[in-house]
Amino acid sequence: MTAASVTPLRRAHAPVASWIPGAQQPAFDPDGVASVAAQVREPVHVVTGRHGTAVGVAMGGDPMARGDGYRLLGTLPPLYPEWLGDRSFCETHGVRFPYIAGEMANGIATTEMVIAMARAEMLGFFGAGGLAPARVEAAVDELVRELGDLPNWGVNLIHSPNELAIEERVAALLIERGVPIVSASAFMGLTPAVVRCAVSGLRVGTAGEVVRKTRVFAKVSRSEVATQFMSPAPPELLRTLLDRGQITPEEAELAARVPVAEDITVESDSGGHTDNRPLLALLPTILAVRDEMVRTHGRPIRVGAAGGLGTPDGVAAAFGLGAAYVVTGSVNQACVEAGLSDDAKAMLAQADVADVIMAPAADMFEQGVKLQVLRRGTMFAPRAAQLYEIYRTYPSLDAIPEQRRARLEREILQAPIAEIWAGTAAFWRDRDPEELARAEADPKHQMALVFRWYLGKASRWAIDGDASRKFDYQIWCGPAMGAFNRWTAGTFLAEPANRTVVQVARNLLEGAAVITRAHQLRTYGVPVPARAFAFSPRNLT
Ligand SMILES: Cc1cc2nc3c(=O)[nH]c(=O)nc-3n(C[C@H](O)[C@H](O)[C@H](O)COP(=O)(O)O)c2cc1C
Numbered sequence: 431m432t433a434a435s436v437t438p439l440r441r442a443h444a445p446v447a448s449w450i451p452g453a454q455q456p457a458f459d460p461d462g463v464a465s466v467a468a469q470v471r472e473p474v475h476v477v478t479g480r481h482g483t484a485v486g487v488a489m490g491g492d493p494m495a496r497g498d499g500y501r502l503l504g505t506l507p508p509l510y511p512e513w514l515g516d517r518s519f520c521e522t523h524g525v526r527f528p529y530i531a532g533e534m535a536n537g538i539a540t541t542e543m544v545i546a547m548a549r550a551e552m553l554g555f556f557g558a559g560g561l562a563p564a565r566v567e568a569a570v571d572e573l574v575r576e577l578g579d580l581p582n583w584g585v586n587l588i589h590s591p592n593e594l595a596i597e598e599r600v601a602a603l604l605i606e607r608g609v610p611i612v613s614a615s616a617f618m619g620l621t622p623a624v625v626r627c628a629v630s631g632l633r634v635g636t637a638g639e640v641v642r643k644t645r646v647f648a649k650v651s652r653s654e655v656a657t658q659f660m661s662p663a664p665p666e667l668l669r670t671l672l673d674r675g676q677i678t679p680e681e682a683e684l685a686a687r688v689p690v691a692e693d694i695t696v697e698s699d700s701g702g703h704t705d706n707r708p709l710l711a712l713l714p715t716i717l718a719v720r721d722e723m724v725r726t727h728g729r730p731i732r733v734g735a736a737g738g739l740g741t742p743d744g745v746a747a748a749f750g751l752g753a754a755y756v757v758t759g760s761v762n763q764a765c766v767e768a769g770l771s772d773d774a775k776a777m778l779a780q781a782d783v784a785d786v787i788m789a790p791a792a793d794m795f796e797q798g799v800k801l802q803v804l805r806r807g808t809m810f811a812p813r814a815a816q817l818y819e820i821y822r823t824y825p826s827l828d829a830i831p832e833q834r835r836a837r838l839e840r841e842i843l844q845a846p847i848a849e850i851w852a853g854t855a856a857f858w859r860d861r862d863p864e865e866l867a868r869a870e871a872d873p874k875h876q877m878a879l880v881f882r883w884y885l886g887k888a889s890r891w892a893i894d895g896d897a898s899r900k901f902d903y904q905i906w907c908g909p910a911m912g913a914f915n916r917w918t919a920g921t922f923l924a925e926p927a928n929r930t931v932v933q934v935a936r937n938l939l940e941g942a943a944v945i946t947r948a949h950q951l952r953t954y955g956v957p958v959p960a961r962a963f964a965f966s967p968r969n970l971t
Contacts, residue, residue: 448499449477449491456488456500460959463487463951467962470947471510476503476954485955503954509947511939514746516732516754519693523611523645524581526551527939528755530695531762531931532649532736533586533613534906535559535702536769536889541572543767543931548583550932555613555647557769559588560793560889563599570607584611584647587624592793593862597623605630605644614659614691615649616703622670625663625690629677632684640688648691649736649757651698651705651712653719659691660723660731688729693754694720698737701760701908703791703801709737713751740910741917742941742965746949749942758938760911765929771895774905775926777807783912787811789904790818792885796878804905810888813842813902817881826873827851827880843884844899851876854883923967933970941965 449456456477457463466474466487475488477500485503493502512520515528530553533539539557547554556573558566570585577583585604590597601623604612612627624646631643648659668682677685696716698709713735720733735748736757748756763770764778785806791799795818805811820838824830827847830838839846858866858879869876888904890896914934915924922928923937948962 446504447493447502448497449475449488449493449502450497450499451488452491454488454490456486458484458486458957460957460961463956464959464962467948467951467956467958468944470943471508473508474506474947474951476506476951476956477501478503485957487951487956506947506950509943509950511936511943514749514939514942514946515734515756518730519732519734519755522692523553525553527935528734528749529553529935529939530555530734530755530757531935532695532757532759533557533559533588533615534759534763534768535561535586535588536893537561537565537569538763538769538893539586540767540769541569541576543762543765544573544583545576546767546930546932547935548577548580550935551582552932552935553582553584553611554931555583555611556585558586558600559615563596563603566600567603570603570609573609574607581610583609584613584645585609586613586615587627589614589616589618589621589624590793591618592865594621594623597621601627609644611645611647613647613649613695617648617650617659618655620658620664620667620690622667622674622676625667625685626671626676628688628690629663629668629671629681629685632681632688634684640684642688642692645693646691647693647695647734649695649697650716651696651707653716656694656696656716656719657723659694660689660720661727662686662688663690689723689727689731691731692729693732693734695734695736695757696753697757698735699802699908700737701763701786701802701911702906703799704737704908706788706802707737709735709748709751713748713753717752738908738910738913739938740912740914742938742945743963744910744913745938745942746945749946750949756938758910758935760906760908761914761934762931763905763907764911764914764926765931765934766927767931770893770905772926773895773897773900774892774903777804777903777905778907778911779915779924779926781806781907781911781915783909783916785912786907786909789814790885792882792889795821795882795885796875801906802908804903804907804911807900808903808905809901810904814885814888814904816842817884821874821877821881824877827877828873842902843880847880850880850883854879918967921967922969933967936970937965937967940970941967 533555534557544554628646635641650656663685671677732754734755735753787805788800789811791801891899892903952958
């Protein structure tokens with residue numbers, strides 16, 4: 431043990447000055463301490479009694495260099511929710527708060543949600559994943575029309591390994607319409623489409639710095655992927671884009687001076703696709719990668735946190751770990767702006783922390799990839815798991831034993847397989863004839879497409895509120911939802927109609943500031959009661 435580590439108490443109690451009370455006496459009792467701790471926007475003095483050693487808190491009064499007052503151990507300046515993250519995040523993206531409502535596929539993160547967040551001086555990303563390019567285009571046009579030159583909104587560019595043409599088309603659209611932020615997700619490595627978003631429009635600013643037209647956020651849960659986004663674009667991808675005429679030689683040259691993305695969102699255990707990693711382990715790991723990359727390349731990179739954030743405590747902890755900003759998902763899906771049926775939102779409002787489960791994912795069904803969904807009130811997860819088990823067991827639809835096939839049609843699919851296949855074949859003929867040809871040549875792939883029909887429809891039924899298929903609703907959701915429901919129980923935010931993305935965000939941030947202040951005071955020896963670490967939701971303007 432070092433000399434520095436044996437004397438913390440004496441150091442903490444060494445007064446720096448005296449403090450003379452004004453209208454208000456200092457507080458040493460739990461109620462008084464809790465009340466002062468909650469007033470985060472006021473400076474707080476940490477004091478000890480004139481003679482005793484008890485540590486308390488005080489506001490106002492007169493901190494003096496000398497005198498016969500209380501002994502002043504230190505003063506905490508005001509704390510604002512705006513200041514919890516990295517200040518450069520707010521400056522760069524033109525926001526007041528370091529907070530993002532994350533993209534949710536199939537337009538569940540609606541244009542309305544993105545507009546509400548942008549106008550409240552936060553960030554929101556439109557959920558373009560899973561939508562046809564024409565729908566993405568309509569949404570982008572609406573956002574451009576409504577938000578004009580505002581810099582603080584974005585659209586998801588989701589990596590689609592099976593549909594690279596769609597990825598390319600969406601990237602081209604986002605660049606062409608001047609979408610200020612592209613949030614890249616599900617990438618296992620860089621592709622021409624995402625690099626094109628980062629590089630198109632790079633130019634030299636007045637001070638010789640590289641200025642971006644499009645800011646790319648990258649959502650990652652693995653350090654090897656993070657490393658690629660934190661590095662300058664690889665020359666071979668730049669060459670491909672140059673050869674295609676999609677970037678200019680000047681842009682390619684400038685690309686060598688900047689990382690692909692300057693904002694990296696670390697996604698821990700979350701709703702939807704997730705590696706289920708805990709934030710406490712993942713964020714420090716990727717922050718360390720970031721430090722290394724910044725040492726190598728010199729340009730600052732911010733790292734934000736996503737996954738499991740549904741309470742002020744969680745948000746305070748993420749900032750405490752060093753997150754530059756926070757991203758929420760599950761809790762926004764239960765908000766009025768979300769593109770999900772009221773029925774499904776009501777189910778989300780009932781969820782507890784353990785009411786989630788991993789289930790087969792439609793987009794990567796054959797690879798056995800899973801995503802996190804709501805378990806309570808729906809049979810989707812066990813039914814989807816049965817489909818996967820059948821897929822693994824039999825080589826084709828025809829090989830499924832008659833009795834099992836009949837049960838499958840009756841209980842899960844609720845339609846004859848032949849009928850589903852006819853519709854599925856028509857869909858793929860239109861969207862991607864190669865996929866259809868593959869299925870016709872490979873009966874196992876045909877089975878996968880039929881089962882993926884169910885998985886895809888299950889999301890659609892939840893979005894549309896198809897009551898006849900309520901037990902099949904597929905609702906992506908993480909444990910944050912249950913934590914949020916418990917936190918808001920009995921308050922105005924328990925009512926689905928009062929859950930707006932902006933109220934949810936403001937309450938999470940305000941509460942995080944209160945908890946951060948309580949924690950600060952505790953570290954200085956103030957006996958902070960447990961209730962000072964609790965923040966009850968309220969209508970915040
Ligand atoms: C319904 C739903 C759909 C989602 N769709 C996408 C998506 O299309 N692309 C993406 O990058 N992230 C998607 N996410 C992840 C969120 O953007 C966010 O990162 C995540 O939900 C944060 O974790 P949390 O659910 O614990 O709050 C989705 C999340 C949910 C709940």
